[in-house]
Every structure is written in C-alpha cells, then in structure tokens.
Amino acid sequence: MVLAAGRGERMRPLTDATPKPLLAVQGKPLMQWPMEALAQGGFTRLVVNTAWLGEQIAQRFGTAPQWGAGLGSRIAYSHEGFDFGEALETAGGICRALPLLDGDIFWCLAGDVHAPDFRFTAPLVQAFADSGRLAHLWLVPNPAHNPRGDFGIGQDGAALNLPADDPAPRFTFSTIGLYRRELFMAPYCDIPPGNPAGVKAALAPLLRRAMDNGRVSAQLHTGRWTDVGTPERLAQLNSSP
Template identity: 70%
Template sequence: MKTDAPPALLLAAGRGERMRPLTDTTPKPLLPVQGLPLLQWHLQALQDGGVTRVVINTAWLGEQISDRFSSVFGLQRLSGKRQQLSISYSHEGVDFGGALETAGGIARALPQLGQVFWLAAGDVFAPDFVFDMAAVQAFERSHSLAHLWLVPNPAHNPRGDFGLSADGLALNLPPDDPAPRYTYSTIALLRAELFAPPWCDIPPGNPTGVKAPLAPVLRRAMDAGRVSASLYTGRWTDVGTPERLAELNR
C-alpha cells in the first residue's frame, strides 16, 4: 500500500540579527542564493520528494514571505505535468508580535500538520538533501519520536551538538564526554507526540504563544532512546552571516 508523503514545516520566523543590515528590509529566507530565494531551494526539494503540503511559520517581515510564495508553489516538469505544493502559514508575528522560537513555533503550527512531518529551517542551504519516502517509511516503523540529520561540524560550531551511536541513535552527551559530536542540520522527521508530555509541556496549538527552544525537548527524548539520526555529508550551509551568503554566491 502506497504511503503519501507527509507534510513539511519550514521555519522562517527568525529576525536574522547576524545577517543585518541585509535582513533589515528582507527576511532571511528570501535572501537570494545562486539566483533563487533561500527558502525556494527547500520548496523545490520537497516537491521533488513528493510532498504536496507545506506550512511556513513567519514573524519578522512575514508578509513578504506569504506575498512571495502565496498559497501554491509549482514548477513545470519536462513531462508537461505540473506538480504543486499547497502552502499555508502560521503567522506568529501577526498572532503574538514575534517569533515563538523553534519548539514554540512547531507547537503552534501542529494543528496544520499530521502525526508525522518533515521539519527544515528556512535559512539553511542543503541543495543535495533528498526528502526521501524510504526515510519516512523507516521512521514510521520505528520507535523514534524524531529522526535528525547531522552534519560534520562547520567552523562556526566546532564542538557540534549531538553524538551518534553505532546503531543510529542521537546522543545527548555530557560536556566532558570526548566522543565525537556532530551538528544538527535543522532537517528532521518528527512525530506530533514529541510535543506533548513528558517531552514538551506546551498546550496543544500553543494558544498563548509560549516561546520555547527545540533542543531541550530533543534532549529529553534522546535520554529515553527515542531519537534516531543519520549523518548527512552533502552540501550544507547555515546561511547565518553576510560572509557565508557571499561565499555561496561567488
């Protein structure tokens, strides 16, 4: 029986302080990378992976993002068929006056998502990443609440974020543990269950706009052996500074 591709949540609410002055007038996910808005690279890859529904969360200059992509994203294929993504929005800036951080934003968007969904940050450039249905099916069969893609540590994060066991579990290593750590790519498969107790105490749909980071939620689940991970070695850049953006566009 064919499984439909799950929806995706693209995180696009941040202020982009380190990218100023570029982000004073343009939200970071709309900055051009190799001729396309940064967020469009994810949209194209999701479409290629068979995803048909995307939610984008916004805050800083969020109206520019919804004006740019509207409610449908589609590319003409050589076959003549036009595959499209349906796009909806979680406007945190409109609803709460600002971004809710990652866990807060996910919890807010959760009513628009399914029990399993893709997550990706809109300020990361990963043109080789494949939103693969085989990965979805393996995740759905597993006991994991999250599956993270980790990358080799970039220069700006030399200590990394999480360990990776030989059997594919993400590890919440103590600070003095000498085991290798890798950087979280911000791309993941998640279950809605991760955003309920005992992992997360934000009320369903985050009606009051609680601001909360994702890392503590993931670490609780890691300590219970409920987070798996893979090492991704394709091109990947956290487009966090004007210098990194300029390097990508050279």
C-alpha cells in the same frame, strides 16, 4: 514544516528590509530550495511559520506556488508575528503550527539552511515510521562556527545527548528532521497543541529529553550544507559554481 520566522540579526543590514529566507541564493530565495526539494520528493503540503517581515514571504509564494516541470506546493502559514508580535522559537513555533500539520509524522527544517544535495524521500519517512522513534535527525560535520557540535551518534544509530566532558565525537544538527507529534506533547513538551498563549520554547531541550529515553535516532549527511548565518556565508554561496 519550513521554519521562516527568525529575525536574522547577524545578517543585518541585508535583513533590515528582507526576511532572511527570501535572500537570494544562486538566483532564487533561500527557502525555495528546500520547498522545491520537498515537492520533488512528493511532499507538497507545507506549513511555513513567519514573524519578521512575514507578509513578504506570504506575498512571494502565496498558497499554491508552482516550481516548474509540473511541480507545485500548497502552503498554509502560521503567522507568529501577526498573532504574537514576535517569533516563538523552534518548539514554540512547531507547537503553534501543529493543527495545520497533517498526520502523525512530518518533516521540519529551517528555511535559512542551504542543503541542495539532501533528498526528501518516502522510504526515509517509512523507515522512521517503522522505527517507533519520536525524531530522526540529520547531522553534519561541524562547521567552523560550531566546532564542538551538538549531538553524538551511537553504534545503533541513536542520537546521543553527550555530557560536556564526554570525548566522543559530536556533530552539528543540520535542522533537517522527521518528527512525531508525540514529541510535542507531555512528558517532553508542556505546551498545549496550537500554543494558544504564544509560549516561546527552544527545540533542543525536547530533543535531549527524548534522547535520554532512547527515542531519537540520527545519521550523518555529508552533502553540501551551509547555515546561511552571515553575509559572508551568503556571498560565498553566491560565488560558488
């Protein structure tokens, strides 16, 4: 699942007429980078959620985009904006899209994060499947805009929901993760599959509940990573070689 429903308030005025995931990074839409990377790893069935100017995303990619070199994807859309008039936040959006997602395990990432060195591979999925965990997260060294980080990593690879006063190092959630459907069901989530009422819900509380039960793992990604949250960060990406 590629998350593409946000308004992109901090990117205004660039996002007044263009959804943030369609802003160009080095010649192609920001969200196209992870979609191509997923296809290169063999993950070609995608679900994209939309809200703000979501019709532009569907018009840009359609349902069967081709990336070149024989690579293509099939896309199903979860149009939160059409259905509810606004985005449902991350957990709400995932719950809404669950009926469109195949299988028990799926990738999920934000379409407004640029991580060109990340590789989506079948061995990563198999290792997660064998682990029995509910989620596996990729964390990154803390950027300047999130100096305190989000989660810790234990010696056994467990993701840690550290108390505010814990001096252990924290890292920033990259938005890239592997999930089981079970995470989006009771007792971690009380939204019915399909989220028929359009409940808005954040993802972090679900992850923290699962971490407290030892059901989430994490590892550090040290490749290039940018949360494209401001026009300045976008400009810096586009000026980089």
